[in-house]
Amino acid sequence: MPDFFEFQVRPRVQYRQGLVDELSLELAQRAERRICIVADAGVQRAGLVDRVVQGIRSSAEVVAIFCDVPANSSVWAVERGAALAQQAKADLILAIGGGSPIDTAKCIRMLLSHGGRLRDYEGYNTLTQPLVPMIAIPTTAGTGSEVTPFAVIRDEDAQLKMTFASPFLTPDLAILDPEMTSGLPAHLAAATGMDALTHAIEAFASREANPISDALALQAIDIISNNLRAATHTPADLQARGQMLIGSAIAGMAFASAMLGVVHAVAHAVGGTFPLHHGLLNSILLPHGMRFNCSTVPNRYSRIARAMGVNAGGRAEEDVIEDGVQAVCALAADCGLILRLRELEVPQDALPALAEVALTDAAIFTNPRDASAEDLVALLRTAW
Numbered sequence: 001m002p003d004f005f006e007f008q009v010r011p012r013v014q015y016r017q018g019l020v021d022e023l024s025l026e027l028a029q030r031a032e033r034r035i036c037i038v039a040d041a042g043v044q045r046a047g048l049v050d051r052v053v054q055g056i057r058s059s060a061e062v063v064a065i066f067c068d069v070p071a072n073s074s075v076w077a078v079e080r081g082a083a084l085a086q087q088a089k090a091d092l093i094l095a096i097g098g099g100s101p102i103d104t105a106k107c108i109r110m111l112l113s114h115g116g117r118l119r120d121y122e123g124y125n126t127l128t129q130p131l132v133p134m135i136a137i138p139t140t141a142g143t144g145s146e147v148t149p150f151a152v153i154r155d156e157d158a159q160l161k162m163t164f165a166s167p168f169l170t171p172d173l174a175i176l177d178p179e180m181t182s183g184l185p186a187h188l189a190a191a192t193g194m195d196a197l198t199h200a201i202e203a204f205a206s207r208e209a210n211p212i213s214d215a216l217a218l219q220a221i222d223i224i225s226n227n228l229r230a231a232t233h234t235p236a237d238l239q240a241r242g243q244m245l246i247g248s249a250i251a252g253m254a255f256a257s258a259m260l261g262v263v264h265a266v267a268h269a270v271g272g273t274f275p276l277h278h279g280l281l282n283s284i285l286l287p288h289g290m291r292f293n294c295s296t297v298p299n300r301y302s303r304i305a306r307a308m309g310v311n312a313g314g315r316a317e318e319d320v321i322e323d324g325v326q327a328v329c330a331l332a333a334d335c336g337l338i339l340r341l342r343e344l345e346v347p348q349d350a351l352p353a354l355a356e357v358a359l360t361d362a363a364i365f366t367n368p369r370d371a372s373a374e375d376l377v378a379l380l381r382t383a384w
């Protein structure tokens with residue numbers, strides 16, 4: 001455990017099937033009356049924006065709907081959305097979607113509250129004042145962005161991802177309604193779910209892991225490992241889809257405090273270079289990251305294995321840990337996910353450069369084991 005840790009208990013979290021249809025009850029209790037909705041085109045096409053608007057009824061006015069958020073959100077999208085919200089005099093931001101619309105909405109409220117350009121706020125703790133209130137309604141069970149103080153936005157000019165981190169960015173309310181994820185196709189349910197599992201496992205093994213994040217991370221591993229198969233293969237199983245939303249939010253709370261590790265560092269490097277799904281990359285890299293770390297903190301990985309359902313009774317610790325790694329591999333395989341980087345057409349000769357990029361990623365600093373460029377090339381080769 002680190003000498004110092006910080007844990008923020010911030011967003012209210014509500015869960016129920018069909019909860020979005022009763023948004024008017026929540027809004028009637030709030031002072032804000034002018035809502036700006038932030039979503040993306042896919043969410044809008046799926047009818048989810050209309051459904052939320054219907055749930056608002058006459059409790060408040062929807063003064064702007066911004067659905068031009070790209071798959072990896074951009075500076076343009078944030079600044080365009082903020083201008084729209086400002087013109088419409090919005091006093092509440094309501095995000096509907098996966099990580100990209102929710103992160104965009106977080107940054108829109110930053111500009112709406114304090115003005116300026118997005119680049120002015122890049123980095124950690126650049127905010128000193130609360131922001132315009134925000135409600136987040138996730139439509140994927142993976143990023144946990146609805147409960148975290150982080151946003152990642154792509155700077156399309158510099159071809160870089162910018163990170164924003166501040167307690168003020170955390171949404172005020174996260175509404176977890178499994179009906180909002182029921183249209184998510186199997187391959188995305190699987191990949192986003194493996195992202196959530198990676199958040200929980202990396203948070204539990206992190207140098208910054210603390211007693212509060214540990215409790216959350218283990219519960220998230222348990223929930224996700226028991227529900228991801230059903231949530232993937234049976235979209236109509238709202239019980240399993242709901243459990244994944246809960247598991248993903250809990251994993252988000254864990255890594256918001258404990259941070260991440262080598263798997264995310266490498267996934268960020270690969271995903272920043274090639275347009276590949278973040279959750280899928282984590283899923284491929286996770287077993288290799290676990291094997292890289294487990295000799296440094298074996299007790300952590302044997303507890304992860306037990307949370308994955310491995311029976312530890314009287315067995316050698318290294319066998320239990322390896323069974324935990326195998327349980328992660330089996331989960332990804334059972335959910336139909338690709339298991340090797342070569343199948344994504346990542347060229348083998350790109351691996352050394354990717355390792356160099358990963359070494360500069362913030363997630364590497366909380367990994368339990370120090371990693372060199374050679375270590376990361378070796379990890380990438382085993383995942384290739």
Ligand SMILES: [Fe+2]
Pocket residue numbers: 143195196199264278282
């Ligand atoms: Fe992630």
